[in-house]
Amino acid sequence: MxxxxxxxxxxxxxxxxxxxxxxxxxxxxxxxxxxxxxxxxxxxxxxxxxxxxxxxxxxxxxxxxxxxxxxxxxxxxxxxxxxxxxxxxxxxxxxxxxxxxxxxxxxxxxxxxxxxxxxxxxxxxxxxxxxxxxxxxxxxxxxxxxxxxxxxxxxxxxxxxxxxxxxxxxxxxxxxxxxxxxxxxxxxxxxxxxxxxxxxxxxxxxxxxxxxxxxxxxLKKRVRKLQVIFPDSVPDNLYITEIINQQSQGREMVITVANWNKQKQAIIETFKPSSCTELPMSLEDIFIECTKPSVELLAGQE
Amino acid sequence: MRTLLILLKREIEDHFVDFLVAVGVTALLIILAVSAAYRGEEGEIPVYSGVLSLPLIVLLIVGFSGIGGNQMYADRTRKTSAFLSTLPTTRGQILAAKIIMGVLAVLIVIVPLYVTAEVLWRRVMPAMPVHSGLVFNVFAVVFLMCFACYCLGLLIGRTSNRAILTLGSILLTFVLAPLIVVKGFGYQANIILVLFIGASLVRTWRKFMSTSL
Known part of the structure; x- marks a missing residue:
């Protein structure tokens, strides 16, 4: 070491x-x-x-x-x-x-x-x-x-x-x-x-x-920004933890999630979205997301 | 040791004007003392009265507290020590160089005056019945007094602004000048001044070592 x-x-x-x-x-x-x-x-x-x-x-x-x-x-x-x-x-x-x-x-x-x-x-x-x-x-x-x-x-x-x-x-x-x-x-x-x-x-x-x-x-792997389009309307609650940022408009939702993993992906899939696209994030994008209030998600995790 | 010498050289170069003024004042005092000694009648004590008068004591007190205060104040406002302490030096070495510079500045003034006084005393007034160490004792007290002023200047310069620096020097003058007059140039004054120097240095050291640069 x-x-x-x-x-x-x-x-x-x-x-x-x-x-x-x-x-x-x-x-x-x-x-x-x-x-x-x-x-x-x-x-x-x-x-x-x-x-x-x-x-x-x-x-x-x-x-x-x-x-x-x-x-x-x-x-x-x-x-x-x-x-x-x-x-x-x-x-x-x-x-x-x-x-x-x-x-x-x-x-x-x-x-x-x-x-x-x-x-x-x-x-x-x-x-x-x-x-x-x-x-x-x-x-x-x-x-x-x-x-x-x-x-x-x-x-x-x-x-x-x-x-x-x-x-x-x-x-x-x-x-x-x-x-x-x-x-x-x-x-x-x-x-x-x-x-x-x-x-x-x-x-x-x-x-x-x-x-x-x-x-x-x-960090780039763990912080994901997703554009999810739902068939009818955006659900009230996605039941996903560690959402850093969330914006909705019509059937479309853009969410930034910390510590992205298969469980979170599976939860998204239960809503049967029409599409789920990952948006590329630069370090600057991650920084802007992470420095918004209520972010205490990634410290000390490996 | 090498680092300390480099820092000392830097301090002397930075405060070269202070040294020049000190040398100039010393030279002027020596000229005045010599001319006064050779003008006076044999048996009088023109050297004592000319060189070590109260105005001179006040001048030394204000001068050395000013040098110490200005040195530390400039250091703080220019963030010189902050820069130096990021180089291969320690805070202790930076402060030690300042203190040694102060000792040298005092010696530059005191030693030539002492030698002049000693020589004049022996040549002009050989018949004066005084004990052999009188002139030395007088200058020992003056040395300690000057160094005490310098140390207090360092402390004031580290902790406050120019207004307080000036007020501190004036206050010190009003404390030390009567002390010398009342206690004279004996061991009592020496002890008081040594304690004063010790207290000032300990306080300056603790502040310099523990506060932000």
Whole structure:
């Protein structure tokens, strides 16, 4: 069994009496690319900040590479690359000085790769960080995180504010990391097509709870959207549990069901529908369905 | 140790202007002290009165609490420590570098003043019957006082805004300046200042290690 690179146990966080995270349990095994999704304010950044020891939890434990987040040693941090939301670099430093500082503090620094990134991104070393555009700051942050050849790369909405070309460059870099054996990535993004492209496991946060935590393929199998046309009229009750969303019009009903299985299919068939067509769902569709209220269906199921 | 040195170098570079101002003020004080010493009659104590007067104490208190407060305030608003702590460093090392920088800043001011005072004392007033460690004792208290102000500045800068920072410095001035005047430059002042430094550092350390960055 692969070692868990990221582990969160019953994490609870309150801000000013408001519960932001409510008993989160999460494990990311080595080599996994985990996409953590959620709407604005759902607690994604808070989880990452707690994991990195930047924020104390109210209750519960978080572990990175086997060590507790509160006491991460410099050695452990040297194995973690982090791209922060908003790219909070030292704004009044020149790029060159920031690079020198990061290089001096790092335990391993791939000069060749870093210079390649700097050239690719055309980052000016003589300009102050605050004078760079958001896109350039994101590129710089990413280049700094990648230069240490991280075992664990944590990306908090890294493509926010980037144009399509730079976003594509970023994804290619992320894939470059993935191709190195045993590398793990935990990342949050609002651009779900990006997540769908590279993630192999998905977590969805809703109102401080992890309502989905399973492999991407399994999620796609488990959440089904069906267009069912009945011979006469839509029945009042389908007697199916775990319906995420349901819309009816005339004889037609479109339902989104979690944990789809043969029993549920058999129940549908007892109504002798004229047709039952499965509608394709992208990760974005699943996300939109799953982040509607009253969804607590998929967490922790394998 | 290597990490600590890198962080210390960063702190010094970041607060180079503070160091320059400290060096400038020290140089000015030395010039004033030397000129005052050579203008006075033999047997007078112009060095003592010129260099260690009450306005100087107030200047040192405000200056060092300002340096400490500004250092921590800028760190907090620019999220510098938040960034640094995601690199291969620990919070303890980041704070230790700040504290060492403070010690160095105080030493840059105090050591040249002490050497000047010692030299002037021996040359200008050789006949003055005082015990040999007087000048050292005076500067030991001044060193502790400056460092205490710096430590309190760190604490205030971590926890509050600029208004409270300014008020805190003024309040500290009103507490420490009379303390020095009343207790003098003896061991009692030293003990009080060491306790003050210890309390400030422990509180700053606990805040820095446990709050969000």
């Amino acid at each position: 692969a070692q868990n690179v990221v582990e969160i146990v019953n994490l609870v966080k309150y801000y000013d009496g408001r519960c932001v995270l409510d008993g989160i349990d999460l494990k990311v095994p080595q080599g996994c690319i985990y996409g953590l999704l959620g709407r604005n304010g759902s607690g994604k950044t808070t989880i990452i900040r707690i994991l990195l020891g930047l924020e104390p939890p109210t209750r519960g434990g978080t572990f990175l590479l086997g060590a507790g987040s509160a006491g991460l040693s410099a050695k452990i941090k040297g194995r973690i690359g982090y791209v922060a939301e908003g790219h909070n670099l030292i704004q009044n430093y020149k790029v060159g000085r920031l690079v020198t500082l990061c290089k001096a503090l790092s335990h391993r620094w791939n000069d060749e790769f870093f210079n390649h990134l700097i050239e690719t991104f055309r980052l000016p070393l003589d300009r102050k960080v605050k004078q760079l555009s958001i896109g350039m700051r994101a590129q710089l942050n990413l280049a700094l995180a990648m230069a240490i050849d991280p075992e664990l790369l944590i990306l908090d909405d890294p493509t926010l504010g980037l144009d399509t070309v730079v976003r594509r460059q970023f994804l290619e870099l992320a894939i470059d990391v993935i191709q190195k054996q045993g590398r793990t990535i935990l990342f949050c993004s609002h651009i779900l097509s990006d997540v769908e492209r590279i993630a192999d496991r998905i977590g969805i946060l809703l109102a401080g709870k992890l309502v989905v935590d399973c492999p991407l393929e399994e």
